[in-house]
Amino acid sequence: MCGIIGILGSHEVSPQLVEALKRLEYRGYDSAGVATVDASGRLDRRRAVGKLVNLSDRLVHDPLPGHSGIGHTRWATHGAATEANAHPHRFGRVAVVHNGIIENFRDLRAELESLGIQPQSQTDTETVALWTGYHLDQGMTPLEAARATLARLEGAFALAFLFEGEPDLLIAARKGSPLAVGHGTGEMFLGSDAVALAPFTDRITYLEDGDHAVLTRAGVQIWDAAGRQTHRATARIDVGATAIDRGGYRHFMAKEIAEQPAVIGNVLNHYLKGDRIVLPEGLDFAAIDRIVLVGCGTAHLAGHVAKYWFEQLAGLPCDIDVASEFRYREPPLSDRSLFVAISQSGETADTLAALHYARDKVARSVGLVNVGTSAIARDADLALPTLAGIEVSVASSKAFTCQLAVLAVLALEAARARCRIDDAALAAHLRDLRAVPALIAQALALSDECRVQADWLAQARDVLYLGRGALYPVALEGALKLKELSYIHAEGYASGELKHGPIALIDGDVPVVVLAPHDALFDKTISNMQEVMARHGRVLLISDAAGIAAAGDGVTASLALPQGGGIFQPMLYAVPMQYLAYHTAVAKGTDVDQPRNLAKSVTVE
Ligand code: M6R
Numbered sequence: 032m033c034g035i036i037g038i039l040g041s042h043e044v045s046p047q048l049v050e051a052l053k054r055l056e057y058r059g060y061d062s063a064g065v066a067t068v069d070a071s072g073r074l075d076r077r078r079a080v081g082k083l084v085n086l087s088d089r090l091v092h093d094p095l096p097g098h099s100g101i102g103h104t105r106w107a108t109h110g111a112a113t114e115a116n117a118h119p120h121r122f123g124r125v126a127v128v129h130n131g132i133i134e135n136f137r138d139l140r141a142e143l144e145s146l147g148i149q150p151q152s153q154t155d156t157e158t159v160a161l162w163t164g165y166h167l168d169q170g171m172t173p174l175e176a177a178r179a180t181l182a183r184l185e186g187a188f189a190l191a192f193l194f195e196g197e198p199d200l201l202i203a204a205r206k207g208s209p210l211a212v213g214h215g216t217g218e219m220f221l222g223s224d225a226v227a228l229a230p231f232t233d234r235i236t237y238l239e240d241g242d243h244a245v246l247t248r249a250g251v252q253i254w255d256a257a258g259r260q261t262h263r264a265t266a267r268i269d270v271g272a273t274a275i276d277r278g279g280y281r282h283f284m285a286k287e288i289a290e291q292p293a294v295i296g297n298v299l300n301h302y303l304k305g306d307r308i309v310l311p312e313g314l315d316f317a318a319i320d321r322i323v324l325v326g327c328g329t330a331h332l333a334g335h336v337a338k339y340w341f342e343q344l345a346g347l348p349c350d351i352d353v354a355s356e357f358r359y360r361e362p363p364l365s366d367r368s369l370f371v372a373i374s375q376s377g378e379t380a381d382t383l384a385a386l387h388y389a390r391d392k393v394a395r396s397v398g399l400v401n402v403g404t405s406a407i408a409r410d411a412d413l414a415l416p417t418l419a420g421i422e423v424s425v426a427s428s429k430a431f432t433c434q435l436a437v438l439a440v441l442a443l444e445a446a447r448a449r450c451r452i453d454d455a456a457l458a459a460h461l462r463d464l465r466a467v468p469a470l471i472a473q474a475l476a477l478s479d480e481c482r483v484q485a486d487w488l489a490q491a492r493d494v495l496y497l498g499r500g501a502l503y504p505v506a507l508e509g510a511l512k513l514k515e516l517s518y519i520h521a522e523g524y525a526s527g528e529l530k531h532g533p534i535a536l537i538d539g540d541v542p543v544v545v546l547a548p549h550d551a552l553f554d555k556t557i558s559n560m561q562e563v564m565a566r567h568g569r570v571l572l573i574s575d576a577a578g579i580a581a582a583g584d585g586v587t588a589s590l591a592l593p594q595g596g597g598i599f600q601p602m603l604y605a606v607p608m609q610y611l612a613y614h615t616a617v618a619k620g621t622d623v624d625q626p627r628n629l630a631k632s633v634t635v636e
Pocket residue numbers: 326327328329330331373374375376377378379382425426427428512515631632633
C-alpha cells in the first residue's frame with residue numbers, strides 16, 4: 032500500500048509534499064520521506080520513521096529546498112519500519128518512491144550484487160533505484176534508464192522517479208497500483224489518488240495499467256503497455272468532496288459513526304424515489320441465476336449480511352467470499368451470474384484482482400464503491416456509489432452501513448424483478464428500510480452506555496461475539512472492529528456453532544457480546560446465551576426492549592436498541608459494534624484513527 036506524490040511546482044515544494052502526504056497517510060504510516068531537486072539541480076532527501084509529523088519536524092530543523100520533488104508514506108511490506116527502509120530510495124542520480132511489490136526483487140538484487148552494487152535497505156523498492164542509477168551511469172538518459180528498469184520489473188507498482196540535474200522532470204509508471212496525474216497552470220502533479228492532489232488541482236488524468244509517463248511543467252506524455260504513445264482523458268474532480276476535517280469530534284471515527292443517519296439517508300434518497308427503486312440501466316435480476324459478492328474485511332462482511340437478504344427476499348443463490356481467496360481458487364462463473372465487488376476505497380488490490388478475474392466471465396460486473404474515481408469504479412461494467420462521503424478513520428463505520436443500504440436496495444430490486452414479492456410487500460420492506468436512518472439516530476444515543484461497557488471490555492484478554500442469521504456477520508464485524516481498534520483478541524461466532532467447539536473458551540473472564548433482536552430467531556439465540564451463562568460466561572446482551580425483557584435475568588449488562596427496521600436491522604446493530612470498539616480503544620489509549628500495523632487502503636496482496 033503506501034502513498035506516493037510528485038510535484039513539479041513553482042514554490043518551495045517540501046510543504047506541499049507533506050500536505051499531500053497527509054491526505055495519503057491512510058495508505059500507511061510506518062515511515063515517510065521526501066526528495067527534492069533544487070534550482071542548481073541538486074537531489075537530496077529527508078526520511079523519518081513513524082507518522083508524518085516526524086518527517087515534518089525533521090524538515091523544520093533540516094529544510095529541503097527545491098521546487099520539484101517526490102514524497103512517500105509507507106506501509107511496510109519488505110523490511111521493518113526503519114529509516115534505511117523508508118522511501119525515497121536513492122542511488123546516484125535518481126530517487127524513487129513506490130507503491131506495490133516488486134516480486135522478482137531478489138533476482139534483481141542478486142544481479143546487482145554481482146555487478147558490485149550493494150543495497151542499503153531490505154526493501155524491494157531499492158532495486159528499482161539501484162537499477163535505474165546503474166543504467167544512468169551506463170550513459171542512458173533518464174527516460175531510457177527508467178524504461179530499461181521497468182522492463183525488468185515483475186509484480187505491482189506505481190512508481191515516481193526524480194533525477195539529479197533535472198528540475199523539470201518526473202517519470203511515472205503504473206502496473207496494478209493506481210496513479211493519477213494532476214494538471215496545474217505551469218505545474219504538474221502525480222499522486223496515488225485524486226484526493227492527494229485536491230489542494231493543487233481538480234484536473235486529473237488516470238494512468239492505465241502498463242502506462243508510463245513523462246511529466247514536465249509543460250504537460251504530460253504517456254505511453255501504453257505496448258510502448259505506443261497514447262492519450263488518456265482528463266476529468267474534473269469534485270474537490271469539495273475531498274475536504275477532510277474532524278468537525279469538532281475527538282476522532283474521525285466518532286464523527287463518521289455520528290454521520291450515519293445523514294449519509295444513509297442520502298443513499299436511500301439516491302436509490303429510492305417514492306416506492307420506486309432507481310438503479311442505472313443494465314441490472315437485470317430476472318436474467319441472472321446467481322449473485323457473487325466479493326470484498327475484504329468489513330466490505331466482505333457487508334456482503335455476508337446481504338447474502339441473507341438476496342437469498343431470503345429474492346430467492347437468488349448468493350456466493351460470498353473474501354477477495355484474496357476468490358481470486359486464486361478459480362471459481363466457475365457463468366454468463367448468468369452477477370458479480371459485485373464491494374470496496375470502500377475501490378483500490379483494494381485483492382478485490383480489484385477478483386473483479387478482473389470475474390468481469391469477462393459473468394453477465395455483468397458491478398463495483399459497489401465509496402470512492403467514485405477509484406480503479407474498481409472504473410474497471411467494473413457498472414459503478415454503484417455508496418455515498419458515505421470521505422471516510423478517514425482506518426476502521427470502517429459509515430462506509431459499512433452505506434454498503435449495507437445499497438445492498439438492501441439491490442436485494443429488494445432483485446426480489447421485485449424476480450417476482451418474489453408483490454407491491455404491498457415491497458412497500459412494507461421499503462418502509463422498514465427508510466426507517467433505518469432515524470433508528471440509527473436513536474441508536475447513537477447508546478454511545479455513553481457503550482463507554483461504560485467499554486471499561487469492562489478494555490480489561491479483557493479475549494471477547495466473543497455471537498449472532499444468528501444476518502446478525503452473525505454483524506457479530507464478525509463487531510469482533511473485527513474490536514481487534515483492529517483496541518488490539519484485544521476477539522472472535523465472532525454463529526450462536527448455534529458455539530457448542531461445536533468455541534464454548535470451551537467460556538469462563539468468567541471472557542465477555543460474550545450477544546446480538547439478539549426480538550425476532551423469529553430470538554429464542555434460539557437466547558438458548559445459546561443461556562449455555563454461555565451456565566458456564567459462568569458474562570454476557571453483554573444487545574437487543575431491543577422486548578428482547579431484553581424476554582431474555583430474563585442473568586446477563587451482566589444489556590444495551591437496548593430501538594425496535595424496527597425489519598430485516599434491515601443489521602444496519603442498526605452495527606452501531607453498538609462500532610461504539611464498543613471505539614470506546615474500548617479510547618479507554619485503552621490506542622490510536623483510534625490510525626491503529627498500529629494497518630492502512631485504510633490495502634493496495635498490495
Ligand atoms: O477499501 P475496502 O473496503 O476495499 O477495504 C477493505 C478492508 O481493508 C477494510 O474494510 C478493513 O477491513 C477495515 N479497516 C475494517 O474496519
